[in-house]
Amino acid sequence: xxxxxxxxxxxxxxxxxxxxxxxxxxxxxxxxxxxxxxxxxxxxxxxxxxxxxxxxxxxxxxxxxxxxxxxxxxxxxxxxxxxxxxxxxxxxxxxxxxxxxxxxxxxxxxxxxxxxxxxxxxxxxxxxxxxxxxxxxxxxxxxxxxxxxxxxxxxxxxxxx
Numbered sequence: 001x002x003x004x005x006x007x008x009x010x011x012x013x014x015x016x017x018x019x020x021x022x023x024x025x026x027x028x029x030x031x032x033x034x035x036x037x038x039x040x041x042x043x044x045x046x047x048x049x050x051x052x053x054x055x056x057x058x059x060x061x062x063x064x065x066x067x068x069x070x071x072x073x074x075x076x077x078x079x080x081x082x083x084x085x086x087x088x089x090x091x092x093x094x095x096x097x098x099x100x101x102x103x104x105x106x107x108x109x110x111x112x113x114x115x116x117x118x119x120x121x122x123x124x125x126x127x128x129x130x131x132x133x134x135x136x137x138x139x140x141x142x143x144x145x146x147x148x149x150x151x152x153x154x155x156x157x158x159x160x161x
Contacts, residue, residue: 034116035084038095040105040136040144050109051089064146065109065132070158074124075108075131078156083116083125096125105144107134108157122160133157 052059077083081098086107093109094116111126119125133154136144 035082037085037087038097039087040095040107050086050107051092065134066149066154067130067132068154068158070128070131072127072129073158074127074160075111075157076160077119077121077123077125078153079121080119082118083114085116094125103138105136105138106157107136108132109134124160125157 050059050062050065077096079098079100081096081100083094083096086093086095086109089109093107094111094114096106096108098104108125109132110130111128114126115124133149135147135149135153137147139145
């Protein structure tokens with residue numbers, strides 16, 4: 001599932017699976033009862049984070065993100081779970097959580113036409129052009145650390161079951 005390689009506590013921190021679409025600003029479509037933003041405290045502290053602004057431009061991804069060109073295709077739920085906006089990301093990123101993998105969260109950034117709320121395995125989450133994936137693992141102190149994702153896990157987001 002998820003590899004734990006690269007979990008040193010140095011500058012590079014832990015590897016992260018993030019799904020970030022760089023092709024443009026993300027837009028989210030959410031029903032009135034959509035979940036509120038989720039705040040995720042990372043144990044790693046990097047100067048630039050998705051959603052930050054630099055010289056008038058919005059940062060689309062950061063360290064630990066794995067970016068793929070998916071050419072406008074859809075991204076799917078790899079298992080049952082909930083999709084909610086990531087706090088402070090100006091609709092750039094969403095957080096996917098699942099009771100199937102309670103020690104992990106998945107951050108997907110830059111998606112268009114995002115479907116928020118409870119989603120079933122195989123349901124589309126959104127679509128985009130360039131996609132960056134991030135995987136976070138819960139630490140003993142309650143913070144989250146980026147971990148290197150397994151290739152098979154990323155493929156689950158891209159292949160409809």
